Amino acid sequence: MAEKQPLYHICATDGDDNAGDGSVMKPIKSLFRAMQLADSIEADLFRVSAPPKDGEVAKQWEKPSKSAMKKAVGRWEEERRKRDKAGKKAAESADNNEKRLDEAKKIQLRLDPTLPVPKRVKIRECPELSGHRVKVFAFVHRIRQQRKHFLKS
Numbered sequence: 001m002a003e004k005q006p007l008y009h010i011c012a013t014d015g016d017d018n019a020g021d022g023s024v025m026k027p028i029k030s031l032f033r034a035m036q037l038a039d040s041i042e043a044d045l046f047r048v049s050a051p052p053k054d055g056e057v058a059k060q061w062e063k064p065s066k067s068a069m070k071k072a073v074g075r076w077e078e079e080r081r082k083r084d085k086a087g088k089k090a091a092e093s094a095d096n097n098e099k100r101l102d103e104a105k106k107i108q109l110r111l112d113p114t115l116p117v118p119k120r121v122k123i124r125e126c127p128e129l130s131g132h133r134v135k136v137f138a139f140v141h142r143i144r145q146q147r148k149h150f151l152k153s
Contacts, residue, residue: 008034009061011049024061031064031072041073 008022009015015029021037028034031046038045047061048068064072111118118135126134 005038005040005045007061008038008046009049010034010046010064011059013049031068032075035072035076036079041069041076043069 006022009024009027010022010029010031011027012029015027017029017033020026020028020033022028022034027049028037031048034046035041043063046064048064050060050062052058052060116133118133119129121129121134
C-alpha cells in the first residue's frame with residue numbers, strides 16, 4: 001500500500017519558510033516553499049489558513065485558490081527548469097574539462113639531443129647567463145584562459 005503524503009499547512013502571517021515543517025503547529029509561509037518541500041504541485045496536499053468565521057476561534061484550513069496555485073506552479077516549474085539547465089551545464093562542463101585534460105596528457109615534450117644540456121635557472125638569474133642554453137622554471141600565480149573569440153587570427 002502506498003504511503004499517503006502529509007498535508008502541508010500554509011499561513012502567511014504565522015508561517016516560516018525556514019523553520020516551518022508544514023504541520024498545523026509550524027506552518028510554512030508560502031505556497032511555493034510548501035511545493036518545494038512536498039516536491040509536488042498537487043493541490044490536495046496543501047491547506048492555506050483562512051480567517052476564522054463568525055463565532056469560531058481556531059484557524060480554518062482550506063485548499064489554495066486556483067489563482068494562488070497557478071502562480072506558485074508557474075514559479076515551481078521555472079525553478080525546476082533552471083535546476084535542469086544548471087545540471088546539464090555542469091555535466092557538459094565536466095565533460096569538456098575531462099576532454100581538455102585528456103588532450104593535455106597527449107602532448108609530449110622531447111629535448112633535442114644535438115643541443116647542449118640546459119642549465120636549470122630561475123628567471124632572476126637569466127641576465128647573467130646570456131649566450132648559454134637554459135631551462136627556466138617559474139611560479140605561475142594565476143592562469144587566465146582566453147575566450148575562443150580572442151584566439152581567432
